[in-house]
Amino acid sequence: MEMKQGIFYGVGVGPGDPELLTVKALRIMGECPVLACPQTKSGEMLALDIVRQAMDVSDKTILPLHFTMSRDAAVQRAAHEKAADEVCRYLAQGQDVAMPNLGDVSIYSTYCYLMELVRERGFQTQMVAGVPSFCAIAARLGVSLTEMKSPLHIAPGSSDLEEVLHWPGNKILMKSGSQMPEVLKAIAEHASLEKSAMIQNCGLPDERVFENLAEKQPEDSTGYFATVIVKE
Structure with a gap:
């Protein structure tokens, strides 16, 4: 029997106030065993910090994702490809992955770059709206x-x-x-x-x-x- 593949969710978590997280955002992240979170060079994961104020993530696998501030398109693409590869490893094991994004996931969101790459690799994706x-x-x-x-x-x-x-x-x-x-x-x-x-x-x-x-x-x-x- 073919193993069920995981789904890659992009979840808008609002701009900072944890009370602005939607019921659906909390449900989806609660159901996903893996949270893929952008991490700065200094180790900060701001989107995850917001989520932690609203729900317990102690049982989650936290997958840090590293992106670049470079404006070089090739450098950006390489970072997105690497992040997509890391996410897809969990999806291929049948684990759903949620990526918390500041604000709304459709507005200037890094998730949308990864979403296209993950789709190209044959996996399902879903977006969960947040407060812009x-x-x-x-x-x-x-x-x-x-x-x-x-x-x-x-x-x-x-x-x-x-x-x-x-x-x-x-x-x-x-x-x-x-x-x-x-x-x-x-x-x-x-x-x-x-x-x-x-x-x-x-x-x-x-x-x-x-x-x-x-x-x-x-x-x-x-x-x-x-x-x-x-x-x-």
Whole structure:
């Protein structure tokens, strides 16, 4: 009899507050014997840290996944291939694997790169939606992201902001931390700092809130998880 293959789940765990984990996310991760977790060079596994606050993972196999911050496409591809190989070893043994991802699993998620590679190797994949960081940030600030007939645009902070900021509607600038000086300069020139807000590490212990970027701006590095809302 052919052994049943495991399923590779991508699970959105929200931006940081463990109370934003969905019932389905907790159920899926509870049923999977293996959690594949992105790990930084310093050994941190932020997505797993969030999960640990909401459920017991002591009986799980923790599979650290190492990715690169290099912008070289070949280097990125090699890291994704290696991670996919590690995940597939467990899938081939019939074990389901869940990969917790910050925010929602469909938005700038490393899981989606691995998902395609795992599918190419003949395994099943499933995505479990999570609360996107910008939705949590809007709720934290108490602001609406959309109005009637008004579009919402989502772009990385490394985009051509002169173009992005002239699009109609409200804008979300994600992963803006390392480009923050340039982002603030572009907003000042092409939009309105007074109508812009930013939260760094939303829902995490070191959360920082800037409700009006015309009145207060970060004086130092904002880190990777900094998201800006620019209102029209």
